[in-house]
Amino acid sequence: MLLCGIINELEKTANSGQLSYFFCQGTNTDLDNATAVLRGLIYLLVDQQPCLTSYLQTKYDRAGKRLFEDENAFYALCDIFHAILRDSRLAAAYLVVDALDECDKNLQQLLEIIRDTASATHVPIKWIVSSRNRPDIEQQFTLDDSRMRLSLELNAEQVSRAIDLYIDYKVTRLKSIEHDEAMQDQVRSQMRQKAEGTFLWVALVFQELQKPVLSRDVLPLLEEIPPGLEPLYNRMMNQVEQYERSCRHVLAMVTLAHRPLHISELRALADASGTGELEKIINMCGSFITIRDAQIYLIHQSAKDYLTGNASPRVFPSGTKPVHRDLFLRSLRALSGTLKKDIYGLRNPGLLVHEVQPPNPDPLSAVRYSCVYWVDHLLEAHGQDSNQGKELPDNEEIHTFLKTHFTHWLESLSLLRKLPDGIVSCRRLLHAIQVRRTRGQLYSTC
Structure with a gap:
């Protein structure tokens, strides 16, 4: 949420220069590696400044697109990235990377790139990166006059103020109490007491409150929901266990899949008779998983950590x-x-694969x-x-x-x-x- 806000503000500033960003996601194998980070950053830089396209074109003409997709892709993209940064035509740029802790592959090499280019005086860029607290990441970034670290734990008051604004906005969107200002005030008060500085907790609770519910049941439902993310996950898991075994089985498969599954892929793996039946099972999985553009995702890296950690005996009773x-x-x-x-x-067995239309x-x-x-x-x-x-x-x-x-x-x-x-x-x-x-x-x- 913080990085989204920063990006939005930089986009409004006309003289802020170029802006390139990437959001790592540990639950998606397309977004959990340094190759994807470099590919995303380079794409936005070149898209905004087409004169830099030549660095990509030269490599592409020599080896084709496979160079950017195979096991050597990271090193090819490193060369291109450094060449772009050395180009005098590159305008001043902000490079934003969110959730470094969710980058699983080639993380150390990526940290070295960030550290070295952030220290280079001839490079017209500034890095903004975020991560959960991890010593191996913190050790790469020693602070000096040109660098600043913002700790959300040490700035809890500002975070709480941002969450309060988020709660105010979400309360106004609740249809069941849209005309009851007294009820809205009570919901705001309870949400602020229980949020404990966590946007995700607020978002998950509002998902629950947005389900069809009578206005008189809103406060009792909110009182049942515990504060803190892990107790909330425990409650969600209790709800999952009330349903049939297929619900837990789908949750287990989505958790262990190597990439987000398309709903048709999960239907084939889950033996569901139709899309409607599968969507019903997914809805019974609480808020652990969600569907976007027919792709099935775990809601957050913390949900995957919970399901494979504390809740592992419940999701995987036999391992x-x-x-x-x-x-x-x-x-x-x-x-x-x-x-x-x-x-x-x-x-036509001789047809080239790029000429094939499914x-x-x-x-x-x-x-x-x-x-x-x-x-x-x-x-x-x-x-x-x-x-x-x-x-x-x-x-x-x-x-x-x-x-x-x-x-x-x-x-x-x-x-x-x-x-x-x-x-x-x-x-x-x-x-x-x-x-x-x-x-x-x-x-x-x-």
Whole structure:
């Protein structure tokens, strides 16, 4: 919320120069890595100052777009970023990165880039970054005359004032009490007492209050909701457990998925009979997950931390491995029921993949996630040291799938522009098999 406000203010200031920003999100694998941060910052810089496009074009002409997508993408983008910052045509710019603690991949390299470019006197940029308190991040940023640190804990009074304004605004949007000023004052008072300086708590409570409810029930409902984010999560979890088992199962799958699932992908994995049924199950998951543009997201990194931490015995009563195995098996079955030769009906094996237009409806839409991640869930379900035999568990299912659909799988990965991911998956699967065979031989020898 603070970073959004700062960005809005900078955008209003005509002489503030260029503005480029990125919001990390630990619950989305497309937004939790340093490569994505650099890609986003560079895109906005170039979009605002097209004369800098040449640095991207030179790299693109040499290696194509794969250079910006494979395992070398971070280093290619580093070179481009530094080249842009050295260009004398670059106007003064603010670079804003939110939630550094939610950047999981190449974080240290990203911190070094921020630290070094912030210290360079010849670079016309200023950095604004935010993070939860983490020593490894704080150690990279020593304070001097050119740097300032704002601690929300030490500025709790200002944060509380901002939350009070947010509460005032949200209260005026409650339909059930829009004509009852006395009730509005009571709701404001209770919300301010319980918020404890947390915007997210306020937002989640107002989601609850915005559901159809009689005006006389608003205050009793608000009194039931505990202060503090974790007690609120506990209450939400209690509500989830009142519903059928499928609700908890969906919550577990969304929590362990490697990226936000499209609703059609989750329907294929959850055995839901239709979109309406699945949306009903999602609504029963309380406010832990939400749907935006048909994509299913956990509401916040703190929700994922809670579900995999304190609430783990409730969400994963037998541990996470059975859920990974279920995701693997359901993925394999969905793929087996979908994949076939020339699935797009192209009838032209020599057609270049960038010339392919997916049909409507796209037969691969429901299995995109399964195509890319079934091997990941297999290995996370069984690991490489959890079984002493010569073969992976579920060997028969894997063998049947690869024997029948291996070339169909590769074709589909190619159509989805994910063939490099498939190659990595094949290597990981082969390595796991080799490790198990070696250990099996050792055990039989002993």
